[in-house]
Amino acid sequence: MAALFPRPPVSGIYIHIPFCASRCIYCDFYSTTLRNKAPQYVEALIREMDERKAFLRTPVRTIYFGGGTPSQLGPSHIATLLRALSSRFDLSHCEEITLEANPEDFIDGTWPLPSPSQPSLAAPSPLFAPPVPVAAKFGCQASPSQPSMAASSPLFAPPVSVAAKFGCQASPSQPSLAAPSSPSITRLSLGVQTLVDSELRLLHRRHNAAHVREAVHLIRNAGITNLSLDLMYGLPTQTLASWEYSIDEVLKLRPEHISAYNLSVEPDTRLHTLVQKGELTPCDDETCLQMAALLRTKLNAAGFEQYEISNFSLPGFHSRHNSSYWEPTPYLGLGPGAHSYDGHNRRSWNAPDVSSYLKGIRHEEFEILTDLDLYNERVMLGLRTARGIDLHDLESILSESSSFSSLRAIIDSLIHRNLLQLHQDRLSLTPSGLSLADEVIRELMFV
Numbered sequence: 001m002a003a004l005f006p007r008p009p010v011s012g013i014y015i016h017i018p019f020c021a022s023r024c025i026y027c028d029f030y031s032t033t034l035r036n037k038a039p040q041y042v043e044a045l046i047r048e049m050d051e052r053k054a055f056l057r058t059p060v061r062t063i064y065f066g067g068g069t070p071s072q073l074g075p076s077h078i079a080t081l082l083r084a085l086s087s088r089f090d091l092s093h094c095e096e097i098t099l100e101a102n103p104e105d106f107i108d109g110t111w112p113l114p115s116p117s118q119p120s121l122a123a124p125s126p127l128f129a130p131p132v133p134v135a136a137k138f139g140c141q142a143s144p145s146q147p148s149m150a151a152s153s154p155l156f157a158p159p160v161s162v163a164a165k166f167g168c169q170a171s172p173s174q175p176s177l178a179a180p181s182s183p184s185i186t187r188l189s190l191g192v193q194t195l196v197d198s199e200l201r202l203l204h205r206r207h208n209a210a211h212v213r214e215a216v217h218l219i220r221n222a223g224i225t226n227l228s229l230d231l232m233y234g235l236p237t238q239t240l241a242s243w244e245y246s247i248d249e250v251l252k253l254r255p256e257h258i259s260a261y262n263l264s265v266e267p268d269t270r271l272h273t274l275v276q277k278g279e280l281t282p283c284d285d286e287t288c289l290q291m292a293a294l295l296r297t298k299l300n301a302a303g304f305e306q307y308e309i310s311n312f313s314l315p316g317f318h319s320r321h322n323s324s325y326w327e328p329t330p331y332l333g334l335g336p337g338a339h340s341y342d343g344h345n346r347r348s349w350n351a352p353d354v355s356s357y358l359k360g361i362r363h364e365e366f367e368i369l370t371d372l373d374l375y376n377e378r379v380m381l382g383l384r385t386a387r388g389i390d391l392h393d394l395e396s397i398l399s400e401s402s403s404f405s406s407l408r409a410i411i412d413s414l415i416h417r418n419l420l421q422l423h424q425d426r427l428s429l430t431p432s433g434l435s436l437a438d439e440v441i442r443e444l445m446f447v
């Protein structure tokens, strides 16, 4: 398999922050409301960094603080973790550092944002890059013919693609986006879900629509120019009209990236119990398909590219970290419940147990992926992306099991039904295939 998936030259780090102020009714992510354990938790994470710093043998391209609610940890703890990362890993190629956050944390003082007029509000360590114009930072000027989106608010650490947008590259003498000594957050991902207050209350979210608008205002004032907003559809009581309202209101906030997920009712959640009792009813499949189609239409019209089934971005603002999950990029997951992948055929995960983790006990489990596992994973993840999957990759994986000829027949049939398309040996979903993605993927997977 080494020949199939040569080790890529970069890797990613995921850091799980398992704290939430309260539990949302649909959530089955691993999190706890015990935020008073934050200082010990940060120490435990640093201990794990020490134990596992040899895991990644290539420079880190992306770092992602996910949860839980990472913003609950507050800026000084995040700054400590960033410093710890920079002294243990090679961040010289780091392009993107994302922090997941909830709107209320920017309003209730958990996370005071620096503003251009009040730089002293900045976190103890400058978590966010200083407010220098993007073009100046990269030693060039935007031309009037180039898009003004980044240039109009050039106060925050831009992704590398912004530099490319201005037609130049940072030179070795200029500060890198995440110099090892001072890595900064370059991207915020805000959990919005819906802009309808009754729907937010039903989900037991702590914020309301006004909090979202205020948080985005504060975030923009702080000079943050790479903002992602998360939405959910298929919610109980949600209608096509209320979903359209949420999309329109989110677009007014002018994010660079939007993720939108179809609600799924997971076992062991409060939502599951309420649905079982008949007290709540999620939207039916047909309505969910209409909601997905409406989302695509509206976001495409607003200039967003759908680069993955649930993810849309303005040009150049796709999530580099998430994209590495869809390709065989190695990543190190730190924290209870976090998964790691060696970029080859070994996947491991920490037991989701905060109490043991705080005591320095980390139970790790792992699996070795077979060729068929790798094939299935490649189909399942790759086909969700606009880039699709390389047919030669699939052929190489399946060549020894002589299953490729039967696969080819299935592919041809899906192409004939206008669900798949093949361009330059890359296989991807057609617009009709997008609506039936799960079905198409199931047909292509080997059990």
Ligand code: SF4
Binding pocket: 019, 020, 021, 022, 023, 024, 027, 028, 029, 031, 067, 068, 069, 102, 191
């Ligand atoms: S949805 Fe997010 S904020 Fe809500 S409980 Fe889950 S992780 Fe916490």
